[in-house]
Amino acid sequence: AQSVTQLDSHVSVSEGTPVLLRCNYSSSYSPSLFWYVQHPNKGLQLLLKYTSAATLVKGINGFEAEFKKSETSFHLTKPSAHMSDAAEYFCVVSDRGTGFQKLVFGTGTRLLVSP
């Protein structure tokens, strides 16, 4: 079965500094990986996804993630944090299941951005 591990439950940064949210995956086949963001009282919004094309994936709002097979990692980065980036971030791997796709979520990382 597919799984993801988010290594930090909370990450705190100052506005304007880089963001790094860490994710490791476990997969028995070439994975499809996603990052979703959840702002307070909002739904889950797709930031970016990797599906075996380019290993460096660019997403919305300046975020990007790099797929590293040798490290089984899919870390999310942003060069300069903005106050509006404060949210919960989920690393997600896609599983085939017995039917169609089902998503397997990590435990989430809460990003705190201070002025």
Place this chain on the structure above:
Amino acid sequence: EPEVTQTPSHQVTQMGQEVILRCVPISNHLYFYWYRQILGQKVEFLVSFYNNEISEKSEIFDDQFSVERPDGSNFTLKIRSTKLEDSAMYFCASGTSGSVSDTQYFGPGTRLTVL
């Protein structure tokens, strides 16, 4: 931009009562899903649905749960006799292909509180 909608945003019910959570998926999507997130825990897969049939359900999705697409637009989750442990945020999602590389688009969620 099309989006998944869910109603109500918050539902409070008494233990043992039936609840129906409603979702309107994106109009050209054919694959539908329900997930839930108990407070402080991971987002968990409940069920996938395609062509008016359940394609996969998790062990959480017992006989108290059912899903239905009663018309061409709505997708509902029914809990027949709610328990305290059903209190959670319930997310509906939809996708176009059901493949492992598909993107699932999520609604804003319904927060269910069982008293």
